[in-house]
Amino acid sequence: MPSPLFAPSAQRTLSRRSWLHSAIAASTAFTTAGLGLPLSAQAKQAATYPARPLKVIVPYPAGGVIDVTARAVTDALAQRWGQPVIVENRPGANGNLGAHAVHQATPDGYTLLIGSMFTVINPLTDSSTRYRTSDFVPVASIGSTPNVWVVPASAPWHTLHDFLAQARQQPGAFNVANPGQGSSNHLGVERLAAAAGIQLTQINYQGQPPFITDLINGQLHIAPLTATLALPHIQSGKLRALAVAAPTRLAALAQVPTLSEQGLSDATVVPWSGFMAPAGTPEAIVAQLQAAIVQVQAQPAVLQRYAALQAQAPERPQDFAQLVQHEQQRWALVLGRTEQTAKAR
Incomplete structure (x- = not known):
């Protein structure tokens, strides 16, 4: 049965899942023998x-x-x-x-x-x-280039935990952007939903730039956006940063905590x-x-x-x-x- 992570729908609800976290043995072999030459x-x-x-x-x-x-x-x-x-x-x-x-x-x-x-x-x-x-x-x-979890500047949430608390109370009520199946953004959404025990309604886009306007205007409630694209809109006051999906904080957003610092290390997906x-x-x-x-x-x-x-x-x-x-x-x-x-x- 195909994984629900990759269901081909334009809009769907993410549910809490039980994820395995232990390591597995892999037989990945990177061949470097070289062309059969002497x-x-x-x-x-x-x-x-x-x-x-x-x-x-x-x-x-x-x-x-x-x-x-x-x-x-x-x-x-x-x-x-x-x-x-x-x-x-x-x-x-x-x-x-x-x-x-x-x-x-x-x-x-x-x-x-x-x-x-x-x-x-x-x-x-x-x-x-x-x-x-x-x-x-x-x-x-x-x-x-790490992703930053951002919300519209008009949103009532000033911390990620503020958003997660309301999302738990209203399952499926909030829209999140997915710019591509299997992208770090998409996988980050899945991992956050699983780690935080929330349900979000996912809206599919072809890449990240197309959803930025919808996010700024409030049609989307939250999204993981690459720092390169997010920073100008954060600095202009159009978006608010709630978390950085990276092992350490970004120098340009030194005041924004990482997911790990907020107890959500399992949700960290670094491209x-x-x-x-x-x-x-x-x-x-x-x-x-x-x-x-x-x-x-x-x-x-x-x-x-x-x-x-x-x-x-x-x-x-x-x-x-x-x-x-x-x-x-x-x-x-x-x-x-x-x-x-x-x-x-």
Whole structure:
């Protein structure tokens, strides 16, 4: 039976659920054996890498937060290598169009993907997905832009607990935005409803910008909105911030507590993204890519571009594989699914 998390309706009610929180064993294997080439050929290939332009596929429209964050890193890589690093935006099918293109590419380190939560969620929920999470090698994280739980400035709630208290008294009475099935915003809504024991009426939108006007005007009562988009409206007094869905507070919203600080750590869903290569990419090339990304992310110019987006740079970009594996375990457990059952539907 399909999970109610992904029921294809424009409007539905979220109910309290019993969620499992223990870890599960996973057999995620990130193959880096490399093209079947002899070790000597792999070493020679790695020694001259990169010898030609690279292509990085971003499965989102140009100008979005992930796209701009990725370009901060690719621009720095191009300068470091003296080779063009071409960003190609290929949005569509909730990230699958771009991911399929990279999945089918030659695993030689010259075609990369900016992967995010969809690379874990889609194989679990979308039967049209033609890849598994393990079909990509997580190379290095490019960080995250946390979501902020916001309400209209005209709303009566000044703390998240004020809102939750009223939501418990009036199940289903309050509208919440969902900008995309399986997005960090959508999953954050689900986790908050479960953790707080509330029912919210979910309204679906195509992305975040379309719902901002409805939120400001009070047609929506609450929403998790990426900090990049939320901050200007908070500063202008049109929206009020109640909580930050991040491990720590944001510097630009230092007065706004995190969900964890309000006793709702289980509701924290942090969006993430990073460079991925097709499985089979030579291990030596993956190592070179990773080292280069780690080094350029520490450059002041890159960090300044991150700060302008309210993006949080990862402390250890090289731990991306562990992050992806952890996320795969978490959502497989929450959804009660495996990649195999998703493909069999």
